[in-house]
Amino acid sequence: MEKENELFGVKEIARRANVSTATVDRVLHNRTGVSEKTKARINAIIKEMDYQPNILASRLASKKIINLAALIPEVSEETDFWSAPLSGIRRAEAEMRQYGVQVQIFLFDLNDKDSFAGQIRHVFEGGFQGILISPSFIEETKKFAAECGRRKIPYVFIDSDIPDLHSLSYIGPHLRKSGYVGAKLLTYRLEAEKKVLIINISKEIDNYNYLEIEDGFRAYFNDNKQPNEIVRIDIRETDYQSVARHLTYVFHLNRDIGAAFVTNSRVHTVASFLKNSHRTHVSLIGYDFVKENVDYLENNVIDFLICHRPDDQGYRGMMALYQKLVVNAPVIKQNYMPIDIVTKENYEFYQN
Amino acid sequence: MEKENELFGVKEIARRANVSTATVDRVLHNRTGVSEKTKARINAIIKEMDYQPNILASRLASKKIINLAALIPEVSEETDFWSAPLSGIRRAEAEMRQYGVQVQIFLFDLNDKDSFAGQIRHVFEGGFQGILISPSFIEETKKFAAECGRRKIPYVFIDSDIPDLHSLSYIGPHLRKSGYVGAKLLTYRLEAEKKVLIINISKEIDNYNYLEIEDGFRAYFNDNKQPNEIVRIDIRETDYQSVARHLTYVFHLNRDIGAAFVTNSRVHTVASFLKNSHRTHVSLIGYDFVKENVDYLENNVIDFLICHRPDDQGYRGMMALYQKLVVNAPVIKQNYMPIDIVTKENYEFYQN
DNA sequence: ACAATTTACGGGCACGTGCCCGTAAAGGTA
DNA sequence: TACCTTTACGGGCACGTGCCCGTAAATTGT
Incomplete structure (x- = not known):
């Protein structure tokens, strides 16, 4: 000294x-x-x-409590995907609590637009100083963003982005590139005469995510002059029976499908179908590190999973708000997550 | 309230x-x-x-400064790999500084055992309360660990582990599994009659890392009854000319090599050779997200890179010491990093 | 018995910042 | 000039913990 x-x-x-x-x-x-x-x-x-x-002294001296809200889909029977961001949010909360930051979590039903809108109203009633939100429904999110602008509340988008709104930050994947990577992996050892099947299983119709991913997927075929024919199918019901019915039909029409790409985490449903119908020679790629998917990865039915560290997304999303509100530091607006490739051989070390 | x-x-x-x-x-x-x-x-x-x-109040009230040391290889002309852990260490330091933690960094020459031993002596003279160390030389590290035990100084291993020493934590890859993943990717589209070449380029002879990786690589071939013949070569000089000379010889002896696996970050040297000798049809896989490697990834000479988030390793290593010394919280002893797969298509989003 | 030493504990300041409250000075009005 | 309002600033306590210093009580020694 x-x-x-x-x-x-x-x-x-x-x-x-x-x-x-x-x-x-x-x-x-x-x-x-x-x-x-x-x-x-x-x-x-x-x-x-x-x-x-000195942030220590600052936070210690001010008894002011900062309240943050997180609005994400609830864990449903269909998928426990959102349990990962939730755990990341909790992790961030634990870290911030000693600095006088509190986090309240609001959950909505991914199949119910109204529950989304309703929870948004609750959030605004709560008078929070910062909001993390999964912008699952486009129109409602636009209204939400407008209201935040009026109230001068910073908000962060997580997992999927709606550009041109003035979010403090976007934490999530570059969807287009993610589809691009999927195409690369799918075709890496695919014979030229085989067809490729894109499968979208979702109740939502105007799915921005899905469109971006498929666009990227097809872009790879263009860029690399892949000769394979692409077949696509939309399935609006998410239960196994419906999916199996549709897929049976598609595979009947196209007898030379060599690979299938599922645009979301419901790839395990397709895996189940492929296994039951003894079509495990078909290469299969889909999204997200959820238990059902990992099981089929383990059994060699799914070849690769593409993941975007959902846990980390939750953590970083909350931390972005913390940076802005507590530290008053600049926040990176576009925060694209890595596009992780998970296989049977490396999944045990994967960290969400 | x-x-x-x-x-x-x-x-x-x-x-x-x-x-x-x-x-x-x-x-x-x-x-x-x-x-x-x-x-x-x-x-x-x-x-x-x-x-x-209340850690805030605690750190504020005590003027006691906690001093941590980090002992890692210096960035050499051969590879800038260690710049990544270094940046992670710096990131951790920035975060801890406001809690009264200071970090001092000691660098040694990877090709010089004595510089390693010398820096260890310097570290002990400094009277640090916690040490992060890359255990690059086994015998010296064992002495180091013994001395730390005597002085009751907690230490963390980073990037490669020496088991059975009582390190506070190990932060790094599961090397064996990492080789296993390399084998999977290398054989994913490899024809059965092609040979596979394992290349180890290193001046160090008793390289624990390398043995583990090769062991895992071969384990995959056993587990999956891969028919391919495996050829291996050790190259003790790291300059391009020497590597090219050895490789020319090997490729001359084995005309049907379809894939090559380099056990460390020097894969770019091999890539250079393959490109110069017009052998880019050979699949090539190696380690680490360093600039030269990424360039060859971009040019389709390297197919995949396996990475272990070196930046994050540095960060987590320091944070493990922080957890122990400041927060006095339990620390996870084995902290295996994910085995990341980096390709031309996803590298731009990779986060070290 | 008394002094000398050790043990057990309380008082209170300090860390760097936030913020309430009090007040002198400046400006305004008649 | 006397009185009131506004502006500009200082004093000082509080946040929860660390730790120095002082002292009454208990213990030991002679």
Whole structure:
């Protein structure tokens, strides 16, 4: 310690400017009650010192509690995908709690637009200072964004993005590139004369995610002049019976399908069908590290899973709000997650 | 706020035990000067309250600075691999600085055992309370571990492990499984009659990492009854000319090599050779997300890179020490990193 | 018995920042 | 000039914990 009796932080600023710490404080939080002259003088000193406030002391002194909300789909019987972001959110909460940040979680039904809208209303009633949201329904999300703009509440999108809204940040995959990677893996050892099947299983019709992914998938075929014919099918019911019925029909019409690509986490339903109908020679790729999928990965029915670290997404999403509201640091607007490739051989080390 | 005028933390414990906060403090830090009776009484209350100290206040009040050391290889001309862990360490340092933790970094020459031993001596002279170390040389590391045991200094291994030493934690890949994954990717579209070449380019002879990786690689061939013949070669010089010379010879002897697996980040040297000798039809897989490798990935010379998030390793390694020394929380002993698969299509989103 | 030593504990300041409250000075009105 | 309002600023306590210092009580020695 060479520097011995120096003052630190606010006190030192106050000493240099010949004012009290209270006045410095007023400037730092740009409150009223300081003349322009002294304000300028203090600001100059702050700049010169490159003053960084001590967050410990700051959070300790202010009893102000920051309230954040997270609005994500509930874990359904169909998929427990959202349990991962939820755990990431909880992890972030545990870390932030000692800094006086509280997180409240709101869940909605992915198959019910109204529950989404309803929970948004609840969130606004709660008077939160920052919101993490999965923008599952486009129109409702636009209204949500507009209201946040009016109230000056920062919000972060997670898992899928709606561009051109002024979200503080987007944390999630680059969907198009993700489809592109899927195509690469699917065709890596595919014979030229085989057909490729794209399967979309979803109740939602105007699915932005799905369109982006398929677009990327097809782009790979174009870029690399893949000769394979692409067949596609939309399945609006998510239960096994319906899926099996549709797939039976498609495989009947197209006897030379060599590979199938499922655009979401319901790939396990397709895997189940392939196994039951003794078609495990068909290469199969889909999304997300959920238990059912990993089981079929283990059994060699699914070849690859593409994942985007949903747990990390939840964590980073909350941390982005924390950075903005507590640390007051700049936040990266586009935060694309890695496109992870999970196989039978490496899944045991995968970290969501 | 339902709970209004309650006291928190140490004060509340003191009130309930009819002692002063100083006495509670003595118990919390098990210092001397408290009778067994009151000590027991206070401990009971602490347990009952499930008291969690406020780290903010704790770190703020204690001017004690915690000093951590990191001992890793320096970035050499051959490879800038270690710049990634270094950046992770720096990231951790930035986060910990405000909690009164300082990090000092010691670098050694990977090709010089003595520089490793010398830096270890420097570290011990520095009187650090925790050490992160890349155990690149086995014997020296064993002595290091013994000395740490004597001095009761916790240490964390990073990137490669030496089992049976009592490290606080190991942060790095499961090397054997990592080789296993390499074999899977390499054979995924390999014809049965082609040979597979394992290449080890390293000056170090007793390389534990390399043995583990090759063992895992071969295990995949056994487990899956892969018919391909495996050829292996050790190259002790790391410059391009030497590598090219050896490889020319091997490819001359074995005309039907269909795939090559390089056990470390020097895969770009092999890629260069394959490109120059017009052998880009050979599938090539190697390790680590370093610039040269990514360039060859981009040019389709390298098919896959296997990576273990070196940046994250540095970060987590330091954080393990932080958890132990500052938060006094339990630390996971084995912390295997994911085995990431990087391709031309997904590398732009890869996060070290 | 008394002094000398050790043990057990309390008082209270410090860490850096937030913010309430009090007040002197400046400006405004008659 | 006397009185009131507004502006500009300082004093000082609080946040929860660490730890120094002082002292009454218990223990030991003679």
